[in-house]
Amino acid sequence: MVNALPGEKLKLFADDTGLFVSGVDISVLNHNRNCHMNALNRWFIANRLHLNVQKTNVMVFPRSNADNICVTLGHMTIERVHTYRYLGVFIDDQLNWCKPL
Secondary structure, eight states: OGGGSTTSEEEEETTEEEEEOOOSSHHHHHHHHHHHHHHHHHHHHHTTOOOOGGGOEEOOSSOTTOTTOOEEETTEEEEEOSEEEETTEEEETTOOOOOOO
16 A cells, blocks of 8 residues: 555554645645545555545644635545544544543
8 A cells, every 4th residue: 555655654553554745735635635635545456455435534733724624535425523532542633632621
């Protein structure tokens, strides 16, 4: 999978995968995200695998000025969250390390 995005921010740990995409503005971020997601989608198809969209989320840091970001894989929309548990640690889209109430 890492060969599908050489030099990119793909982090693998056991059965968890994290893709970290950055951009100087929303249009660059959306372009980078589209390119990376299309490359991953091609890798999934070539390897006869499927991404479980129900277990997949996207988070935007910081969340201001990012309301128009919509992440898709093929024809499936990936849910955007404001708090996520990654490798046992809770983080929110304001970069606070706290457990949600």
